[in-house]
Amino acid sequence: MQDFDQAHEDYKVAGVTGRYVHPSQVDGFLATCPKNVHIVELGKSLEGRTIQMAELGSGKVKILMWSQMHGNESTTTKAVLDAISFLSSQNPIAKELLKKCQLRIIVMLNPDGAVRYTRENANGVDLNRDALDQTQPESKILRKAYQAFSPNFSFNLHDQRTIYNVGESEHPATLSFLAPSMDSERTINKSREVSMQLIAAINEALQKVIPGNVGRYDDAFNANCIGDSLQMLGAPTLLFEAGHFPGDYEREIVRKHVFHSLLVAITAISNKSYLAYNLQSYFNIPENNKRYFDILIRNYRSGGNKGRLEDMGILFREDLVDGQIQFVPYLQERGKLNAHYGHQTYDFNNEKDREYLRNSSLSSILDF
Numbered sequence: 001m002q003d004f005d006q007a008h009e010d011y012k013v014a015g016v017t018g019r020y021v022h023p024s025q026v027d028g029f030l031a032t033c034p035k036n037v038h039i040v041e042l043g044k045s046l047e048g049r050t051i052q053m054a055e056l057g058s059g060k061v062k063i064l065m066w067s068q069m070h071g072n073e074s075t076t077t078k079a080v081l082d083a084i085s086f087l088s089s090q091n092p093i094a095k096e097l098l099k100k101c102q103l104r105i106i107v108m109l110n111p112d113g114a115v116r117y118t119r120e121n122a123n124g125v126d127l128n129r130d131a132l133d134q135t136q137p138e139s140k141i142l143r144k145a146y147q148a149f150s151p152n153f154s155f156n157l158h159d160q161r162t163i164y165n166v167g168e169s170e171h172p173a174t175l176s177f178l179a180p181s182m183d184s185e186r187t188i189n190k191s192r193e194v195s196m197q198l199i200a201a202i203n204e205a206l207q208k209v210i211p212g213n214v215g216r217y218d219d220a221f222n223a224n225c226i227g228d229s230l231q232m233l234g235a236p237t238l239l240f241e242a243g244h245f246p247g248d249y250e251r252e253i254v255r256k257h258v259f260h261s262l263l264v265a266i267t268a269i270s271n272k273s274y275l276a277y278n279l280q281s282y283f284n285i286p287e288n289n290k291r292y293f294d295i296l297i298r299n300y301r302s303g304g305n306k307g308r309l310e311d312m313g314i315l316f317r318e319d320l321v322d323g324q325i326q327f328v329p330y331l332q333e334r335g336k337l338n339a340h341y342g343h344q345t346y347d348f349n350n351e352k353d354r355e356y357l358r359n360s361s362l363s364s365i366l367d368f
């Protein structure tokens with residue numbers, strides 16, 4: 001596998017950063033793409049925003065991907081913009097990949113949710129629970145794009161919360177993957193097997209750059225989830241989840257790893273190297289657990305040090321304020337949190353930590 005870090009450095013779309021990505025930024029980028037990127041208007045969101053698809057490449061193998069089905073999940077959108085920027089360039093690796101593959105990329109499936117920074121669309125519907133019912137225009141647009149293309153591979157691109165760790169370890173799940181089930185028996189048919197092989201190939205490449213930080217999602221079947229629903233139609237489908245890397249709340253580091261994963265996947269598809277991976281290497285990726293808090297305070301005592309000894313698990317709510325995401329702490333859980341980890345950890349027995357907490361914005365949710 002090539003190292004795509006330099007490619008990301010050279011081709012990333014520098015004007016789109018942070019957690020809040022507005023549809024106008026996507027439209028602006030697509031409008032300036034070179035002519036080897038064909039832009040197609042697929043239809044309108046509920047509030048009339050245009051949903052666009054970028055088409056690249058002339059190869060035999062067809063790959064469809066869509067990002068930001070959940071409006072507050074922008075990391076993979078940034079990575080997809082970077083991937084389009086790279087693939088449409090004169091870079092010889094990019095040219096080679098486009099000879100082998102044909103890509104269709106729906107950059108932002110839920111622009112109304114993106115504007116509001118909500119998971120749901122403008123009707124308050126989670127599009128990832130609308131795959132069967134198809135009640136929303138965005139769900140119909142995706143299904144139509146899928147049927148018109150009949151892809152050999154589908155990539156379903158999401159963000160996951162900061163709460164996930166890998167297996168029993170203290171490693172945050174910086175990226176997670178799933179080869180979704182096609183039925184409640186979790187049968188592994190040929191197409192699901194191929195999804196697993198491809199994930200194993202991506203994982204191998206990621207382990208070299210973020211060892212231990214890759215997790216696997218639980219494969220409980222839900223026909224109304226888009227991945228499961230498409231896996232039922234027979235094309236290998238992969239779920240990508242961009243997660244947390246230490247300190248990277250803007251998800252600019254994770255963006256690079258998603259870019260890397262996409263390029264590794266496209267390369268493995270184009271040279272069929274994924275066929276060399278067995279299913280065990282997929283199952284060897286540890287499952288995710290929800291062990292993380294954004295902030296964990298150990299040995300806390302309320303009321304002037306007289307209260308019960310307990311740990312405080314704090315999470316950040318992501319609030320959209322003036323076009324920026326603010327991370328607002330709230331108390332999620334208190335008690336014995338021995339099995340948990342914190343992206344930041346403070347010990348109330350430590351005077352320096354206590355002093356820090358007293359002067360920080362956290363003092364409003366603590367009572368000491």
Ligand SMILES: [Zn+2]
Binds near residue numbers: 070158
């Ligand atoms: Zn999602």
